[in-house]
Amino acid sequence: MNNRDMNNAPLPPQVKKKGRKMRYVTLREEDRQLLLHLHSFIYLHRGFIEKYIFQTYENVDSVYRRLRTLEEAGYIKSFMLPISDFDHRPSKVYTLTMFGAEIVEQMRGVVHWNRRWTTQVPPWYQHQLMIAEIVKSYELKAETAGLEFKEWVTEARAFYEFRDINESKKNHNSRIRPDGILVIGKPNSDQNLGIMIEMERSYATREKTLRKMEQFNEFFSRKEELLPKYDKKVGFEHPVKAWKVLFIGSNDAKAKKILRDLKGEENHAEVSVMVTTRQEANMDPYGDIYRYLSDPETKRKM
Structure with missing residues (x-):
């Protein structure tokens, strides 16, 4: 699959079924890295994404906007969860949707993903x-x-x-x-x-x-x-x-x-x-x- 195919990925099935009018999302290199990292680690919190993946964004608000765009387009899903045993304040934790996992499969040729990771956060997410x-x-x-x-x-x-x-x-x-x-x-x-x-x-x-x-x-x-x-x-x-x-x-x-x-x-x-x-x-x-x-x-x- 060439870069043009990846950039103009098809709309997720769940978006089509809801009849929403959404433009195609042009995947940037940082977006692809996010999907690959989520496939590797299953769950990532916003601070990790900002520090290690979305490094070119000017501020936290820009990071949030891009993550929201990717979530609304059906690539990722977020949950409000505590990120450690020492800090019980909820923070956004992200994972792949099944559509996001399909994109990873298109990039890598193989994928190891369980639908349950998307629908229900397990106790071992931390x-x-x-x-x-x-x-x-x-x-x-x-x-x-x-x-x-x-x-x-x-x-x-x-x-x-x-x-x-x-x-x-x-x-x-x-x-x-x-x-x-x-x-x-x-x-x-x-x-x-x-x-x-x-x-x-x-x-x-x-x-x-x-x-x-x-x-x-x-x-x-x-x-x-x-x-x-x-x-x-x-x-x-x-x-x-x-x-x-x-x-x-x-x-x-x-x-x-x-x-x-x-x-x-x-x-x-x-x-x-x-x-x-x-x-x-x-x-x-x-x-x-x-x-x-x-x-x-x-x-x-x-």
């Missing part, structure tokens, strides 16, 4: 807002560290079930579902690192954390067999030669709890495991912020 902030931190600060942010793989793409045909469906260890995968490496290099992200909820139990570790161990214990299959399933844009798992706690106390929950797992871990906090990942993702299971008392670089 989790996605936090994931978006962290991924942006890794993306924007990579160059300063002499690295290149190659790709973000969404949870929908990263999910993988590798249960054998004769294996019981109750074996929950035969699947991995990270919150996403960061692919980072040197510029112009195929020697890239894949980091499976686990953003822990505030009240994650030890049982849940250990189960995730067991799933990663099961997967990486069969890496010679499974990684080539996983590469085809995910469709990585850049080759991944090394792997790590990163657990992110909401604060220092939660990060220390993750380390306590995983104590002893370093003796039979099949993959290198790091732990840090959300604040550290946002502030200095390429600095000495990571505690490894093999040396939990020392903070090191990735």
Whole structure:
């Protein structure tokens, strides 16, 4: 599809059915980036969009007007929601409509979208807002560290079930579902690192954390067999030669709890495991912020 087709996208079906007279919306590059970001993170709040996507707009009012135009044209949908546990004042949170998801499919050739995300906001929407902030931190600060942010793989793409045909469906260890995968490496290099992200909820139990570790161990214990299959399933844009798992706690106390929950797992871990906090990942993702299971008392670089 050429740029002319994208700029003059057809009116959404819901607009036609209501009989409204609306002009075609000319999609700007920032609009396309918004749709792609919403596909990657599902939900974004207005502050994120203003800071990272609609950067050329003069003021907040201009951002609101453009978002309202895109919403009225049927590309996006907004909800008034609290954006964090610490600030209960409602703010606008945006997501794709099904029409917006169709536009993303036209741009990318493939789309991973669930209609329910558009119609009803799930309890985990704040989790996605936090994931978006962290991924942006890794993306924007990579160059300063002499690295290149190659790709973000969404949870929908990263999910993988590798249960054998004769294996019981109750074996929950035969699947991995990270919150996403960061692919980072040197510029112009195929020697890239894949980091499976686990953003822990505030009240994650030890049982849940250990189960995730067991799933990663099961997967990486069969890496010679499974990684080539996983590469085809995910469709990585850049080759991944090394792997790590990163657990992110909401604060220092939660990060220390993750380390306590995983104590002893370093003796039979099949993959290198790091732990840090959300604040550290946002502030200095390429600095000495990571505690490894093999040396939990020392903070090191990735």
